[in-house]
Amino acid sequence: VNQSGNNTDFLVVGAGIAGLATAAELCELGTVTVLEAESGPAQHASGRSAAVFIDWYGGKLVQPFTRISRTWFEAFSGGFEASTGILSPRGLLLVADYGDEKLLIIPTGNRIEKLSRTEVLGLVPRLREGTVSEALYDPSVADINVPKLIALHERRIRTRSGCQINGARVTRITRNKQSWTVEAGNDTFSASVLVNCAGPWADEIGMLAGLAPIELSSLRRTVCIFKAEDSSVGKWPLVHDAKGRFYFKPYSGFLLASPDDEIPSAALDAQPDERDVARTVSIIKKATTLAVNGPVDRWAGLRTFSPDCGLVLGPDPQDHAFMWCAGLGGVGIQTSPAAAMCIASFIDTGDILPELARTGITGRSVSPERFLNADCVGP
Numbered sequence: 001v002n003q004s005g006n007n008t009d010f011l012v013v014g015a016g017i018a019g020l021a022t023a024a025e026l027c028e029l030g031t032v033t034v035l036e037a038e039s040g041p042a043q044h045a046s047g048r049s050a051a052v053f054i055d056w057y058g059g060k061l062v063q064p065f066t067r068i069s070r071t072w073f074e075a076f077s078g079g080f081e082a083s084t085g086i087l088s089p090r091g092l093l094l095v096a097d098y099g100d101e102k103l104l105i106i107p108t109g110n111r112i113e114k115l116s117r118t119e120v121l122g123l124v125p126r127l128r129e130g131t132v133s134e135a136l137y138d139p140s141v142a143d144i145n146v147p148k149l150i151a152l153h154e155r156r157i158r159t160r161s162g163c164q165i166n167g168a169r170v171t172r173i174t175r176n177k178q179s180w181t182v183e184a185g186n187d188t189f190s191a192s193v194l195v196n197c198a199g200p201w202a203d204e205i206g207m208l209a210g211l212a213p214i215e216l217s218s219l220r221r222t223v224c225i226f227k228a229e230d231s232s233v234g235k236w237p238l239v240h241d242a243k244g245r246f247y248f249k250p251y252s253g254f255l256l257a258s259p260d261d262e263i264p265s266a267a268l269d270a271q272p273d274e275r276d277v278a279r280t281v282s283i284i285k286k287a288t289t290l291a292v293n294g295p296v297d298r299w300a301g302l303r304t305f306s307p308d309c310g311l312v313l314g315p316d317p318q319d320h321a322f323m324w325c326a327g328l329g330g331v332g333i334q335t336s337p338a339a340a341m342c343i344a345s346f347i348d349t350g351d352i353l354p355e356l357a358r359t360g361i362t363g364r365s366v367s368p369e370r371f372l373n374a375d376c377v378g379p
């Protein structure tokens with residue numbers, strides 16, 4: 001076991017949710033240093049999400065990760081209803097406009113309720129009546145307290161003698177037989193295993209290490225925060241349009257709304273486009289009776305996808321001492337505990353996490369190796 005912060009067993013690049021969760025797991029297996037380019041953790045996608053947990057979201061290859069993560073979230077924070085919890089009940093209302101009723105499908109074994117229009121308005125009194133024909137309600141959907149989750153991982157890393165270095169942008173990676181040498185900020189680090197948790201920049205890190213890129217693609221999504229101006233807002237569920245044109249939910253005394261946009265972007269510090277902000281304002285005006293003007297805050301973040309939209313977890317086929325934890329798309333927060341445990345399992349046993357294997361997920365189905373052949377199929 002290596003001891004100093006500059007010379008460790010594992011170097012994790014990126015302190016978003018993927019990097020922090022993975023580093024906290026790896027602290028069980030050896031010494032860990034996390035290198036983050038920004039002045040603090042979670043300044044990109046991980047600090048800009050809608051912070052929702054939906055266990056049926058993301059397709060068959062993602063759902064087992066989400067379910068295993070739910071067990072972790074609940075065990076780690078005292079249960080679903082606990083005040084210390086990272087998950088708290090929110091519920092999801094999937095609403096269909098007239099003519100869109102056939103889009104009301106929730107692919108889950110959960111208890112889903114079909115609500116009458118009166119019940120819908122009971123839940124969300126400021127929903128504009130003429131815009132909802134039918135709705136489904138899933139009570140299992142939860143809010144994720146992301147700041148609490150980040151703080152929990154940082155505490156786990158600290159108490160297990162891990163080292164987290166902010167303001168350390170990785171600019172050069174070289175390799176000798178035993179270890180990686182990484183230049184970041186004004187310092188040099190070395191480790192036997194490099195873990196790539198750089199979100200939209202993960203291909204860049206792979207190429208710095210002399211490896212083939214996955215060909216990840218990033219899509220920008222806009223979020224606007226509105227004054228709630230109605231005391232009932234805090235109790236509303238997440239409202240999602242069945243046609244995928246918008247969602248909104250309560251957010252710390254305010255209303256968070258997104259136009260569900262997916263604008264291709266390079267890996268960068270995403271900024272909201274004023275046209276997407278204006279569209280969000282008009283969506284909220286159309287869908288609700290709230291008298292919204294401009295948002296009080298707005299931001300944009302990148303959701304980063306692999307070519308088949310599945311997670312990319314595991315050793316690089318060219319160099320097994322380089323681990324990928326990338327392509328977390330729109331599910332990176334809710335799947336992060338299982339993704340991190342999966343990386344630790346690959347490092348510890350050379351195999352996928354047994355709980356995942358029992359659901360039919362194979363090392364191959366998440367491996368970066370699948371992109372070397374043309375036979376990959378989407379989830």
Ligand SMILES: Cc1cc2nc3c(=O)[nH]c(=O)nc-3n(C[C@H](O)[C@H](O)[C@H](O)COP(=O)(O)OP(=O)(O)OC[C@H]3O[C@@H](n4cnc5c(N)ncnc54)[C@H](O)[C@@H]3O)c2cc1C
Nearest residue numbers: 014016017018037046050051052170199301331332333334
């Ligand atoms: C609007 C929006 C809503 C979302 N809603 C949800 C949701 O409700 N539920 C959910 O589960 N997921 C959601 N997501 C997706 C989720 O936010 C992402 O999947 C997740 O945050 C990805 O985490 P990450 O750690 O891989 O990437 P990031 O958070 O982008 O972290 C990557 C880190 O790597 C660092 N880095 C990059 N290059 C270098 C370098 N050279 N050297 C050092 N550090 C480097 C970056 O600075 C960054 O901190 C949403 C995303 C968006 C944008």
